[in-house]
Amino acid sequence: MLTVVAPGPLTTVQDLGRPGLAGIGVGRSGACDRAAAALANRLVGNDPGAAVLEATLGGLAVRAEADLVVVTTGARPAGGPAHDAPVALRAGATLRLGTPAAGLRTYLAVRGGIAVEPVLGSRSTDLLAGLGPPALRAGDVLPVGTPSGPMPGVDVAPVPDPPGGELTVRLLPGPRSDWLTGDALDVLATAAWTVTTESNRVGLRLAGPPLERRETGELPSEGLVRGALQVPPSGTPVLFLADAPVTGGYPVAGYVADPDVDRCGQLRPGQTLRLRR
Amino acid sequence: MRVLPSGSTALLVELDDLDAVLALHAALEEDRPPGVVDLVPAARTVLVVTDPAVTTLAAVEAALRRVTPRPGHQGPGELLELPVVYDGEDLGDVADHLGVDPGEVVRRHSDTEWTVAFSGFAPGFGYLTPAAGAWDLPRRPSPRTRVPAGSVALAGGFTGVYPRESPGGWQLVGHTDVAVFDLARDPAALLRPGVRVRFVPC
Numbered sequence: 001m002l003t004v005v006a007p008g009p010l011t012t013v014q015d016l017g018r019p020g021l022a023g024i025g026v027g028r029s030g031a032c033d034r035a036a037a038a039l040a041n042r043l044v045g046n047d048p049g050a051a052v053l054e055a056t057l058g059g060l061a062v063r064a065e066a067d068l069v070v071v072t073t074g075a076r077p078a079g080g081p082a083h084d085a086p087v088a089l090r091a092g093a094t095l096r097l098g099t100p101a102a103g104l105r106t107y108l109a110v111r112g113g114i115a116v117e118p119v120l121g122s123r124s125t126d127l128l129a130g131l132g133p134p135a136l137r138a139g140d141v142l143p144v145g146t147p148s149g150p151m152p153g154v155d156v157a158p159v160p161d162p163p164g165g166e167l168t169v170r171l172l173p174g175p176r177s178d179w180l181t182g183d184a185l186d187v188l189a190t191a192a193w194t195v196t197t198e199s200n201r202v203g204l205r206l207a208g209p210p211l212e213r214r215e216t217g218e219l220p221s222e223g224l225v226r227g228a229l230q231v232p233p234s235g236t237p238v239l240f241l242a243d244a245p246v247t248g249g250y251p252v253a254g255y256v257a258d259p260d261v262d263r264c265g266q267l268r269p270g271q272t273l274r275l276r277r
Numbered sequence: 278m279r280v281l282p283s284g285s286t287a288l289l290v291e292l293d294d295l296d297a298v299l300a301l302h303a304a305l306e307e308d309r310p311p312g313v314v315d316l317v318p319a320a321r322t323v324l325v326v327t328d329p330a331v332t333t334l335a336a337v338e339a340a341l342r343r344v345t346p347r348p349g350h351q352g353p354g355e356l357l358e359l360p361v362v363y364d365g366e367d368l369g370d371v372a373d374h375l376g377v378d379p380g381e382v383v384r385r386h387s388d389t390e391w392t393v394a395f396s397g398f399a400p401g402f403g404y405l406t407p408a409a410g411a412w413d414l415p416r417r418p419s420p421r422t423r424v425p426a427g428s429v430a431l432a433g434g435f436t437g438v439y440p441r442e443s444p445g446g447w448q449l450v451g452h453t454d455v456a457v458f459d460l461a462r463d464p465a466a467l468l469r470p471g472v473r474v475r476f477v478p479c
Contacts, residue, residue, distance in 0.1 A: 019326075022317040024466040025396035025403075119460060129400050130441070131460075175281035175289040218416075220433070221397055223317030223324025227284045247319050247397035255284025258329065 001065035001143055002110060005094055007136040008059020012125035012201075013114050014107075014242075015051040021120060022223065022246050029126035032105055032201055032242045032265030036074035039159065040109035043071045043086050045151045050113030051123035053136070055106045057268075058099040060136075062108070064089040068144065069111035069151070075103025075266060076161050085156035086111075103162030103266040115145035128202045128243040162266035166192075169260035171275035174229060175222070176251030179215040184253040187211055188229060188237070189277045197269040203240040204267060210235025211253065221247040227256040229275075239273075241265050280338050283324065288338060290323045295394060295406065298323055300346035302395075307347065310340035318395040318470070320404070320433075354392070354471030359438070359457075360479040361387070361429050365449035367417070371431060374414055383478055385410060386450065391436055391474045396466070401440035401458025403468030412436070420446035427452045429476065436476075438468065451476075 004011075014037060017030025031037035031054055041050050053060065058077050064070075071086040078098030081087070089095055097106055116123050116133050125132040136142075177184040193206040211231050224230070224244060229237045232250045239256060240248075241264065256264060256275065267273060278301070279291040292298050302318040305325070309316075312332025317324035327337050363383045365371075372379045391405035416432045421444060424430070428439045430447035439445060440458035453476075457467045468474070 020315050022315050022324075022326075023396060023470055024401060024464075025398060026400045028315075120465065131400060172284050173282040175283050175291075220320035220322075222289060222319045222322040223287075223326075223397075225284065225287050225324070225326055227286075245398070246317060252283070255282075258285045 001141055002068070002114070003063045003065060004136045004138055004140040004142065005061035005063050006059060006138055008055050008057065008097065010056040011060045011136040012054050012127070013051050013116055013133050013136075014054045014124045015122055016049050017124045017242070018120055018122045018126075025246055026120060026131065027126060027129060027244055027246045028225070029122070029124040029129070029132070029243050031107065033074050033107070033262045035259070035262045036105070037107045039084070039157055040071050040073040040107040042152060043073070043084070043154060043157060044069050044109050044111040045147060045149045046109060046111065046113050047148050050109070050145070051116065053108040053114060055097050055108060056104060058097045058106060060106070060108065061094055061096040063094045064091055065141075066091050066144070070095060071109050072097065073107045073109070073157075073159075074162070075100035075106045077106055082156070084159055086151070102164030104268050105266060110144050111151070112145040112147045115143040126243050127200065128245060162263065164271075166272040166274060167263060167267060168274040168276055169264060170257035171277050172255045172257055174252040174254040176219070177253045179213060179219070179251035180231060180253055181212040181214045184211050184231075185277060188254050188275050193237075193273045193275070195267045195269050195271050195273060199269060201241055201243040203238045203244065204264060204273070206237050206239060206273065208236060211237065213251075215251070219249055219251055221249040224248050224252055227258055227261045228252045229254040229256065239264060278342070280341060285334075286329055287324055287326045288334060288341070290325060290341060292321060292323070295320055296348065297346065299394060300348040301344065303347040304344045310337055313337060319397060354469070354473055356473045356475065357467060358475050358477050359453045359455055361451045361453050361476045363451040363478055365429065365451045367448040368450050371414060371448050371450055382450065386436070387476045387478050391476070393468045393470050393472045393474070394435075395470055396468070399440055399443055401466040401468060402437055403466075403470070403472070404435045404437060405468070405474055406435060414448055416446040417448060420444055424449065425452065427454060429453060
C-alpha cells in the first residue's frame with residue numbers, strides 16, 4: 001500500500017485508458033504522455049496496462065506502507081536522487097517529488113501497479129467525462145498489486161528530459177481545413193503558438209494568429225481523437241490531449257502526429273509550440 | 278463516401294445522411310477490418326480509429342472502400358419506457374417553432390418511437406431519432422451553463438436525455454427521474470445504440 005501524504009497541484013491515476021467505448025460516449029483518456037508512462041511500467045517489470053500516478057508540476061509525496069520498488073519518468077522532479085531509474089522505497093519511507101525544472105507531468109510507477117478499482121475496464125481518471133477515481137487527496141491509501149513479471153535488470157533508461165523552451169512537432173492534415181480561409185495548414189505551420197494557462201488534460205489552448213472561418217454554417221458533431229487541432233469561433237486552436245471529447249462540433253483543421261502528442265502533454269503554459277508539415 | 282484525413286491514427290468517413298452512417302457502421306461492426314480499435318458514428322460521419330502498430334491508414338481505407346453497407350441493420354433493440362414530466366423551460370419556444378401548442382408537442386414527442394442512433398457529448402448521452410415525423414429544431418442561441426441531470430431535450434432532429442448536470446445548448450422540454458447513466462448498474466448506459474425508447478408522460 002501507498003499513502004498519499006500530499007497530492008501536489010494535481011495527481012491522478014492513469015493507465016492505457018478506455019479504448020473502444022465510443023458507442024456509449026466514453027472517450028479513451030489514459031496517461032497524457034503515454035511513452036513516459038509505458039517506460040515507467042517497463043522499468044519496474046509491470047504489464048503495459050498497469051496503472052501509474054501522473055503528477056502535475058511535482059508536489060506529490062507518498063509514504064510506502066510496505067517495501068516497494070518505484071520509478072519516476074517524464075518530467076524530472078527537482079532534487080530527486082534518481083529518475084528513469086528504479087529505486088527501493090522501504091516501508092515507512094516517504095518519496096517527495098520536487099517541482100520539475102522542465103516538463104509538466106511526472107509518472108510514478110510502483111512495482112505491481114496501482115490497484116484501485118477499475119471503472120469501465122480502466123483505472124484512468126477522465127477529468128472531462130468525470131469517470132474513474134477522483135484526483136488524489138492527502139490521506140488516500142492506494143492498494144498496490146502483485147508483480148506480474150521479473151524486474152528487467154535495467155539501472156537507468158537513457159531518455160531525454162522534456163524540453164523547457166520551444167517544441168516542434170509534426171503537423172498532419174485534418175478533415176476540415178477547407179472550413180477555414182486560405183491554407184489553414186500553412187497558418188498552423190508558420191505561426192509560433194503559445195501554450196496558455198487555460199490548458200489541462202483535455203487540451204492545450206494555444207495563443208497565436210486567429211484562423212478565419214470560410215464556412216459559417218453549423219458543423220454536425222463528429223468524432224475526433226487526441227492530436228486534433230480544433231478551431232472554435234475565437235479562431236485560436238485547441239490541441240486535444242488524453243481527455244479529449246468523443247465528438248466535437250467545431251472544425252478540426254489539422255492533427256499533431258500521434259507519437260508527438262506525448263511530448264505536447266509535457267508543455268507548460270508560456271512555452272512555444274511549432275507545427276511542421 | 279468521402280474519406281477525410283484525421284492525423285496518423287484515424288480516418289473520417291463522410292456520408293450523405295444518418296441512414297448511410299448507420300448502414301456503414303453496422304457493416305463495420307459486423308466485420309471489423311484488422312487493426313480498427315474504435316468506431317465513432319455521428320450524424321454524418323464515422324470516425325475509424327486504428328492501431329498503427331497493427332495496420333496502416335492506406336490498408337484501412339482500402340478495406341473501407343470494399344465494405345458493403347448494411348442498411349436497416351441497427352435494430353430492433355430492446356424497448357425502454359422512460360417516464361417524463363413535461364415541464365421543460367423551452368417547451369413554449371419549441372411549440373412556437375413547430376407552430377403548435379405545448380400540449381401537441383408533448384403528444385407528438387410521447388407518441389413517437391425513438392431509437393438511439395449514436396452517442397457522444399458525455400458518457401451515456403444518446404442521440405435519438407424519431408421513427409416518424411420531423412423535429413428539426415435549432416439549438417438555443419446561447420448554451421446554458423447548467424442543464425440538470427435527467428433533462429429531456431431536443432435539437433437538430435434529435436432528442437436526448439442529459440446523463441448528468443452539464444452545460445448544454447439543447448431545447449429543454451421535460452425531465453425524467455430515471456438515471457440513464459449509472460456506473461453501479463450493468464450496463465451503465467441505458468441509451469445504447471439500437472435501443473428503442475418511448476417517453477411516457479407522468
